[in-house]
Amino acid sequence: MTVTASITDVARATGVSASTVSRALRGRPGVSVEVRARIVEAAAALGYTASRSASSLASGRTFSIGVIVPYVGRWFFGTVVDAAEHVFSAAGYDVLLYNLGSPDARKRFFTKLPVRKRVDAVLSLLVPDDDEADALRSLGVPLAAIVGEPRPGFTVVGIDDRAGAQSAVRHLVNLGHRRIGMISGDSGPQHWTAPVRRRQAYLDVLSDAGLAHDPALEADGGYTVEGGERAMTELLAASRPPTAVFAQSDEMAMGALRALRLHRLRVPDDVSIIGFDNHELADVIGLTTIAQPVAAQGAQAAGLLVRQLEHARLAPPAHVQLPIRLELRDTTAPPNPRRPQ
Template sequence: MARRKQTVTMWQVAERAGVSQATVSLVLNNVEGNRVAEATRNRVLDAVKDLDYRTNAFAKSLRSGESGMIGFISDEVASAPFAGQLLKGAQLAAWETGNVILSVDTYNEPDLEAAAIDMMRSYRVRGVVYASMYHRLVELPASLDGIPTVIVNAQDRAGTVPSVFPDEELGGYAATRHLIEAGHTRIAMINIQDVDSDLPAGIGRLAGFRRALAEAGIAERPDWIRHGSGIVEDGLEITTALLTADDRPTAIFCGNDRTAWGAYRAIERLGLSVPDDCAIVGFDNHEMIAPYLDPGLTTVELPYEQMARAGLEILLAGGGEQPSRTPIECTLIPRGSVSKAKVPS
């Protein structure tokens, strides 16, 4: 059995450098105004390196009341295939500012969430990023009171803390404008939620779709605005209905990439092709779907990493006097699923 490496103590560092433990502490904590000579400081640092000494960050946080840790509490972000970019962005931004992320996925379990918050309080985190796998309205747990908090990829229903979220309306507008600029005027939309849903994602994307049509002077067709649930099967069923009608669209804006995948399947089953018979634009830029459809799916990318970075900046800056609402632009990713509309013969 391998022997466990013995922990090096500050006393051993002091002995190696030929100084007192107090001098080692002054050097390692970079105490302002200390009068440690440069040569002595270098001896301490050399001893630290030679002995591979590690400071006790937890003990240091108990003494100072601060730590270099930032809590990251989410529903399923860390385990989601594409929303995981939120955690990546938070980790990178934290590292660049001399901090580390303490992350917990709660899977919407209240007991697990409560335990995670208790743990983060015990570690005296500098603040908490409260993140969601999808854009929704959330209610912060009361146990976060007193901890600097920012919500990412969601919005605070009560408006008491800063929120950073995707600009869904601008994304829906960009997707629809792309179709219009390709010459399409017969454009349908398959949304990802019921008409009565309060989820900001579908509400914003539909608002952007309508704004683009209105600006272009294209009359909205209520029968061409359909409501699904964001799954492949809905895309298949609704696209089939739209394209087998006597009066059919030449382009469809799908509220997410899974719906667009279903639209592709419907078009193929009908003996038609993308984009010649029907152009398709999605939303999400799902890394496991959009690049691999044939042709590649033109879609709008959710700004996961940018949202996380913006959230960290707000948190570390103190959040300001008034809770902010910060929409982050979603970028159009052109691929092969849109071509110029055919001129009627």
């Protein structure tokens, strides 16, 4: 008959308490490097493996984090989730992923709250309305969000969307462009704030530069490559097409580039394009863009949640704003003097 080693056996073999063995094998703080190494070696020699269910029963914790995503298949959200999962996994937590891509799925989630008593914390990549925020706060667990305004009970990690969009449009103005279009998207059922802030920044820079706003130079690209292509085609059909376009995401900018290529127009000789995000393919295609630290936002939010779980007495920050920068590449240049402004 095979005898299974217990945590007490490991503690006895290493001369430490069972709680120290538990912390060491779960990667928790408070154990020196030397002691942790001795415990790991003894556990391996005795064939002991920490039981997740036993740890959960003893601590009242699930060692799981709920992650709420509006569109898990989109590059931005997938990149954030991947970075966050790496941090959670390294700290010993599993991820329960909830993809709320439709209004019905979102309503069901916030009505039933399936994460209750199943997770130790929640990371939200969607912008909750007031009722949804109240529902999440009712869980009584640490909460973090990647997008949206700072709000009580949440640690919000993000960027200054308005400043980023201003930098993009101002770059086009400084190059000498006077007919500047924009490919955007509406906030939709997910209540996104980025499209609203970026559009307002576009309008503000035009106004500051003394340029009249022409509604015909705005088109909805839906934050997808296909939508960006359709929107660029719509802008080209205007009576006076733009000589430069600010796309509110790199994916829409990529679609715009495809539309320009199909219309036999050269970038940036005929039309300049600037995006927003610094997508992993942006450098490959030479796209000028506003670079935001997408993965770092996920890692930062995850790290702050883990910190709250491991050090409950430390008050978390209400808002963490990460830096952005203008990444100059090949798709922007001064307007072609042979084309009308």
